[in-house]
Amino acid sequence: MSAVLQSLVNQPYKHGFVTEIESDIAPKGLNEDIIRLISAKKNEPEWLLAFRLKAYQKWLTMTAPKWQNVHFPQIDFQDISYYSAPKPKTKLASMDEVDPELLRTFEKLGVPMHERAALAGVAVDVIFDSVSVATTYKQKLAEVGIIFCSISEAVHNHPELVQQYLGTVVPVGDNYFAALNSAVFTDGSFCFIPKGVKCPMDLSTYFRINTEGSGQFERTLIIAEEGASVSYLEGCTAPRFDTNQLHAAVVELVALDNADIKYSTVQNWYAGDEKGVGGIFNFVTKRGLAKGVNSRISWTQVETGSAITWKYPSCILRGDNSVGEFYSVAVTNNYQQADTGTKMIHLGKNTRSTIVSKGISAGHSNSSYRGLVRVAPTAENARNYSQCDSMLIGDQCGAHTFPYIQVQNSSATVEHEASTSKIGEDQLFYFSQRGIDAEEAVSMIINGFCKDVFQQLPMEFAVEATKLLSFKLEGSVG
Amino acid sequence: MIKKDSSNILTIQDLHASINGTEILKGIDFTVRSGEIHAIMGLNGSGKSTLAKVLAGHSAYEVTQGSVLFDDIDLLALPPEERARAGLFLAFQYPIEIPGVANTQFLRLAYNTVQTRRGKEELDPLEFDDFVREKMKMLDMKPDFLDRSVNEGFSGGEKKRNEVLQMALLEPKLSILDETDSGLDIDALKIVAQGVNQIANQNNAMIVVTHYQRLLDYIVPDYVHVMQSGRIVMTGGKELALELETHGYDWISANKQSLAGVSA
Ligand SMILES: Nc1ncnc2c1ncn2[C@@H]1O[C@H](COP(=O)(O)OP(=O)(O)O)[C@@H](O)[C@H]1O
Ligand SMILES: [Mg+2]
Numbered sequence: 155m156s157a158v159l160q161s162l163v164n165q166p167y168k169h170g171f172v173t174e175i176e177s178d179i180a181p182k183g184l185n186e187d188i189i190r191l192i193s194a195k196k197n198e199p200e201w202l203l204a205f206r207l208k209a210y211q212k213w214l215t216m217t218a219p220k221w222q223n224v225h226f227p228q229i230d231f232q233d234i235s236y237y238s239a240p241k242p243k244t245k246l247a248s249m250d251e252v253d254p255e256l257l258r259t260f261e262k263l264g265v266p267m268h269e270r271a272a273l274a275g276v277a278v279d280v281i282f283d284s285v286s287v288a289t290t291y292k293q294k295l296a297e298v299g300i301i302f303c304s305i306s307e308a309v310h311n312h313p314e315l316v317q318q319y320l321g322t323v324v325p326v327g328d329n330y331f332a333a334l335n336s337a338v339f340t341d342g343s344f345c346f347i348p349k350g351v352k353c354p355m356d357l358s359t360y361f362r363i364n365t366e367g368s369g370q371f372e373r374t375l376i377i378a379e380e381g382a383s384v385s386y387l388e389g390c391t392a393p394r395f396d397t398n399q400l401h402a403a404v405v406e407l408v409a410l411d412n413a414d415i416k417y418s419t420v421q422n423w424y425a426g427d428e429k430g431v432g433g434i435f436n437f438v439t440k441r442g443l444a445k446g447v448n449s450r451i452s453w454t455q456v457e458t459g460s461a462i463t464w465k466y467p468s469c470i471l472r473g474d475n476s477v478g479e480f481y482s483v484a485v486t487n488n489y490q491q492a493d494t495g496t497k498m499i500h501l502g503k504n505t506r507s508t509i510v511s512k513g514i515s516a517g518h519s520n521s522s523y524r525g526l527v528r529v530a531p532t533a534e535n536a537r538n539y540s541q542c543d544s545m546l547i548g549d550q551c552g553a554h555t556f557p558y559i560q561v562q563n564s565s566a567t568v569e570h571e572a573s574t575s576k577i578g579e580d581q582l583f584y585f586s587q588r589g590i591d592a593e594e595a596v597s598m599i600i601n602g603f604c605k606d607v608f609q610q611l612p613m614e615f616a617v618e619a620t621k622l623l624s625f626k627l628e629g630s631v632g
Numbered sequence: 633m634i635k636k637d638s639s640n641i642l643t644i645q646d647l648h649a650s651i652n653g654t655e656i657l658k659g660i661d662f663t664v665r666s667g668e669i670h671a672i673m674g675l676n677g678s679g680k681s682t683l684a685k686v687l688a689g690h691s692a693y694e695v696t697q698g699s700v701l702f703d704d705i706d707l708l709a710l711p712p713e714e715r716a717r718a719g720l721f722l723a724f725q726y727p728i729e730i731p732g733v734a735n736t737q738f739l740r741l742a743y744n745t746v747q748t749r750r751g752k753e754e755l756d757p758l759e760f761d762d763f764v765r766e767k768m769k770m771l772d773m774k775p776d777f778l779d780r781s782v783n784e785g786f787s788g789g790e791k792k793r794n795e796v797l798q799m800a801l802l803e804p805k806l807s808i809l810d811e812t813d814s815g816l817d818i819d820a821l822k823i824v825a826q827g828v829n830q831i832a833n834q835n836n837a838m839i840v841v842t843h844y845q846r847l848l849d850y851i852v853p854d855y856v857h858v859m860q861s862g863r864i865v866m867t868g869g870k871e872l873a874l875e876l877e878t879h880g881y882d883w884i885s886a887n888k889q890s891l892a893g894v895s896a
Contacts, residue, residue, distance in 0.1 A: 579691065584728050586712040587688050588742035588798065602732020602781070
């Protein structure tokens, strides 16, 4: 992370600057009228309403996928309210009113004091003017012609760009949850990096104004024009609580000739309690189109939260010599279930992809890697290297690997390596004989195991991710 | 209650221990005073490593009877990391590999944990680097060893040297070396022995488990104990190791009676 952003990030952050809009909530249920209502509330152009309605029609013909290795109760889509105007959070009067468990979590994660208050929703009068942080940040970006705003703003201010790219990577009928998202998405991020511009700092959702209320159907669109490059950070390591159980986001990335998009996520949604009650169902469609020659799409994710995660950030390598990368750490504990992986679709010549997946399971949890590598007949000299490692902590948990390889061009090279290891009693004894307790030992072993992925993360994110993992696995060894 | 001499570092009384319900240690008694080096010899399977691991607190073993005092604290009541922090060190017969964890990181954490416990300053990575390289020279170790994962892909000899290095770093009050000499050629053996001798002083003590007399040419013990089927069947001075070398372990059975009762 650049020094500039570093200093910006270290500034206190206050939630209170979200524009207050009169709060209103749509009646529960999903039908065309509701979609028209959402679109009207957001004052959207006709083409976007058409986009939503087309998605809805597709969705009606589809059924929820059943093939993934996770189990969850049937979701009643008529029991969800699909529109709620962003409203300011009710503030607590002091830190004393905050759930002690939450405070303990912040402390463990090393969240700075002033941020703890903000994250917990305490109305502390932070002296610092956060609007100016965001403004400085936006100004710096504007100077080089970068657009970074909410997707709703983009629809109004840059409709031609949104219309040109929205749904081109993840078509409205791509899959059940993507169709649902396309019909009812409320907000999300939009980034546009113009031709030849290297984004001078990591773009972080932390700075995107009006993030509150982007809600359970988030939509993100990132475009890097010819020769542009950007590193985008999603999420933060502080735990996110939400009353909405179902989350179905869509992220689309487009990289033109010689462009480079790096997308990093640390996901820490509420995972349910130690008995497996509650928690978010996280069904996300993330896909990058390496459209131009020599373009590159790189996904790095650290997945630690959610009761159920169902997510396959993918790359379509259409441009010749384009590169796709997927680096993932997925941690499951207690009764969490994760089914995650990637798809690398090689279409162009000399396309290359790398997959490094690290799954860590503890408690009664289950973690699956599901990956597809497809080499089309057109993809002369395509190369893929996949490495899938699983680590088990205890003997009640499971790790599964489902690699799918489809090669239709004989010049391709596809390599797949997999391993499963266990943190053994004798390893822990070795640490403890040197004075190091079990929690520290596990954290060291896990960080070693995840090294190849963590080193892909921006520096500060990597430090946070390390702490987060130790925290997530706390108490999983005895 | 055990009566304790002020210079006793380790006092073991009637120690019995089992694994998965099988009794392996069947009543061990001996005392180690500061400044002493004790050798434990005995055939494979006689319980030497079991004794070492029980003292260090491995959770697979259950102590069914007896007591162990370390200085004047009840050793058996402490979890293994507390035993280590109190100054008990075990150089493992088979040091385990820990992929992904860099040696330097591991050594520094172990060192700082023990230092903190002793009320001393921790070392930052740069200071520690200087410190550890100095100790490595003493053991004739290559610098690249610091960047490798703990014991991963190490030769037998490298693993053993790593154990001795850790001992040198942690400056334990009581070191138990479990067959640290096995798998070492004669030059390596001399280096390791030299390292051990530099660490030994009047305020600490060592228990050296070995099969071979040759180590005891370099590390001269004050006492030699012979173990058989979970008991110490004979104790003597350093000449007992030579007797064993000449006569073999069968000789023990014949002479057990006459030598029993030699003080430990
Ligand atoms: N997990 C175990 N279950 C049952 N017996 C064991 C186990 N581990 C070791 N033993 C037995 O304990 C005895 C002592 O082993 P050990 O202490 O390693 O001997 P030494 O170090 O003297 O060669 C041997 O007979 C061995 O077979
Ligand atoms: Mg042994």
